[in-house]
Amino acid sequence: MMLDFQRYQIAFTAHIRNPSLHxxxxxxxxxxxxxxREIVFNNIFGSVSACYPVCKNILGVRAWRKLMxxxxxxxxxxxxxxxEIPQQFLEFLKSTKxxxxxxxxxxxxxxxxLAIGTQLTETLKLSKKTDxxxxxPLLAPAHMLLEYDYAVHKISKRNQPKETEKTYLLVFRNTExxxxxIELNTMTFQLLQLIDKNNMTGKQTLERLAEAIKHPNADxxxxxxxxxxxxxxxxxxxxxxxxxxxx
Amino acid sequence: MPxxxxxxxxxxxxxxxxxxxxxxxxQNPSISNINFLEIAPENWIGAGGKAxxxxxxxxxxxxxxxxxxxxxLGGPDSLNVNFLKQVKSxxxxxxxxxxxxxxxxxxxxxxxxxxxxxxxxxxxxTEEAVHYVANRIRQTQDILGQRIAVENAxxxxxxxxxxxxxxxxxxxxxxxxxxxxxLDINNIYVNSINFRFDAHEFLRGIPGExxxxxxxxxxxxxxxDLLVDTHGENIIDPVWALLDEAYQLFGVFPTLLERDLxxxxxxxxxxxxxxxxxxxxxHRLQQPKVA
Numbered sequence: 001m002m003l004d005f006q007r008y009q010i011a012f013t014a015h016i017r018n019p020s021l022h023x024x025x026x027x028x029x030x031x032x033x034x035x036x037r038e039i040v041f042n043n044i045f046g047s048v049s050a051c052y053p054v055c056k057n058i059l060g061v062r063a064w065r066k067l068m069x070x071x072x073x074x075x076x077x078x079x080x081x082x083x084e085i086p087q088q089f090l091e092f093l094k095s096t097k098x099x100x101x102x103x104x105x106x107x108x109x110x111x112x113x114l115a116i117g118t119q120l121t122e123t124l125k126l127s128k129k130t131d132x133x134x135x136x137p138l139l140a141p142a143h144m145l146l147e148y149d150y151a152v153h154k155i156s157k158r159n160q161p162k163e164t165e166k167t168y169l170l171v172f173r174n175t176e177x178x179x180x181x182i183e184l185n186t187m188t189f190q191l192l193q194l195i196d197k198n199n200m201t202g203k204q205t206l207e208r209l210a211e212a213i214k215h216p217n218a219d220x221x222x223x224x225x226x227x228x229x230x231x232x233x234x235x236x237x238x239x240x241x242x243x244x245x246x247x
Numbered sequence: 248m249p250x251x252x253x254x255x256x257x258x259x260x261x262x263x264x265x266x267x268x269x270x271x272x273x274q275n276p277s278i279s280n281i282n283f284l285e286i287a288p289e290n291w292i293g294a295g296g297k298a299x300x301x302x303x304x305x306x307x308x309x310x311x312x313x314x315x316x317x318x319x320l321g322g323p324d325s326l327n328v329n330f331l332k333q334v335k336s337x338x339x340x341x342x343x344x345x346x347x348x349x350x351x352x353x354x355x356x357x358x359x360x361x362x363x364x365x366x367x368x369x370x371x372x373t374e375e376a377v378h379y380v381a382n383r384i385r386q387t388q389d390i391l392g393q394r395i396a397v398e399n400a401x402x403x404x405x406x407x408x409x410x411x412x413x414x415x416x417x418x419x420x421x422x423x424x425x426x427x428x429x430l431d432i433n434n435i436y437v438n439s440i441n442f443r444f445d446a447h448e449f450l451r452g453i454p455g456e457x458x459x460x461x462x463x464x465x466x467x468x469x470x471x472d473l474l475v476d477t478h479g480e481n482i483i484d485p486v487w488a489l490l491d492e493a494y495q496l497f498g499v500f501p502t503l504l505e506r507d508l509x510x511x512x513x514x515x516x517x518x519x520x521x522x523x524x525x526x527x528x529x530h531r532l533q534q535p536k537v538a
Contacts, residue, residue, distance in 0.1 A: 002323070003376075004408065005370070005373045005375055005376045005406075005513055006323040006378075007353065008406060008408050009323050009352060009371070010323055010355055010356060012368065012404075012406075013355035013357070013368065014335075014355075014357060015363060017357065017364075025407070026407065027407035028404055028406075028407060029475075032404045032473070033404055034401065035403040035469075035473075036366075036368065039363070039366060039475075040364050040366040040368075043365055043366055044364075044365060047365075066422045072291075074355060075362070075366075076356075076358070076360040076361060076362025077280055077362050077365070078361070078362065078363070079363065080317035080327060080330050080364065081289055081292060081321075081531065082287075082289050082290055082317075083290070083294065101348045117297075118295055118296050118298065119295045119296065120295035120299075129308075130363040139284055142295065142296065154382075156525075173296055177296045177297040177300075221463070
């Protein structure tokens with residue numbers, strides 16, 4: 001059962017969230033109420049906008065502000081953790097209509113940088129000598145393999161996609177805690193997915209891949225794949241290998 | 248492992264901008280009056296990457312206080328027990344002896360669903376609210392297995408349904424919850440201008456024996472009768488005078504300089520930190536009225 005003071009609190013926040021729909025509580029000075037209308041919205045506006053500069057730029061200041069207003073008015077954020085506010089906005093976007101088709105995926109791509117940059121990870125014990133073919137290659141502990149329908153990494157105000165374009169990305173945090181993005185071709189994407197999901201050596205993974213894509217010559221694929229893995233290791237996306245995999 | 252007794256002297260809010268500056272000036276005499284640092288659990292719980300190394304460094308080099316923002320002690324939705332358990336584990340992992348929160352609310356229920364607003368909103372001062380908030384503080388202390396201190400909040404709108412003044416409300420909550428007080432000196436001043444009462448009289452009514460911690464900060468004057476608690480300016484003289492009287496009345500307690508906006512380079516914050524330390528040194532020499 002709701003208490004009297006709680007009814008007041010809820011009327012108070014309903015007005016802050018959506019002043020045009022909900023009147024302020026009776027006998028409250030409007031110029032004082034205005035402070036809350038501004039600071040509460042501005043705080044959330046600031047946190048979300050900082051995470052989505054490209055979305056904001058594409059929609060333009062007015063449309064972006066309107067979208068933020070809609071978010072604040074209609075979305076009940078479920079996390080007390082500040083850095084998760086942008087993620088709440090991502091959830092809200094899923095149920096929002098009348099936006100460019102690519103916007104949800106673009107927003108996701110922008111959010112990933114924050115997510116990977118702050119993801120909590122465990123320290124992994126690596127083999128002393130990296131052997132990407134005969135041991136299991138390990139991706140950086142904070143990473144995501146992403147598949148988008150648009151070339152989200154190329155989108156800008158001047159370059160808004162008119163058509164879909166399948167795009168594969170590896171996003172990871174390197175040992176200097178920087179977030180890096182690597183665009184992948186379909187095959188490398190599949191290779192990394194297999195590495196992620198299975199406990200196999202690099203060689204076994206490449207054999208599995210050859211089977212999956214019906215490659216006529218597994219040895220050529222292994223040679224080619226070894227170069228890809230070495231290159232990913234050079235870029236810091238693969239941090240080494242482990243030999244305690246299950247065969 | 249630091250205890251409550253290690254939280255003493257002067258502290259500074261650990262803003263991201265200040266992290267490398269404090270690290271590079273560690274043990275430099277110029278920052279010797281910074282005895283402890285304060286962090287918001289909502290910024291650090293579950294944070295990976297650079298935050299892990301930063302936190303580990305500060306936990307090793309300074310006593311730390313946790314000052315929460317989103318517990319929503321006065322909120323209409325149920326207390327976030329899951330979050331409180333995370334706080335408990337965070338305090339214990341990082342050897343943090345003190346957790347304080349606000350006498351305010353930052354969440355609501357709309358369309359049957361609870362949601363955060365991420366800002367400090369005023370609780371109406373009613374009998375029901377006293378019991379409700381005190382009960383939630385007790386619940387919090389039970390879950391954490393330790394006492395918490397609650398901070399007198401700043402606000403801009405007086406609830407017309409309030410049946411008592413702020414001081415009566417604070418005292419009733421502290422008494423009923425049997426918790427400690429985190430005294431915010433600047434908030435007394437801000438509210439005294441916004442709601443036209445005598446700040447010094449208010450201060451004299453504070454149950455000094457419950458004070459374990461305090462804040463002092465600058466604010467923004469929007470109109471002659473309206474101050475906004477931005478923590479973005481220097482501390483003004485009337486607030487210094489209140490701090491002075493508080494030490495005089497209640498003895499010296501740990502005091503933190505809050506700076507959340509327009510954060511200058513660390514050396515520019517030092518004069519205020521040194522001034523707090525000087526006030527404390529002066530009052531330590533005098534016999535406090537309350538031990």
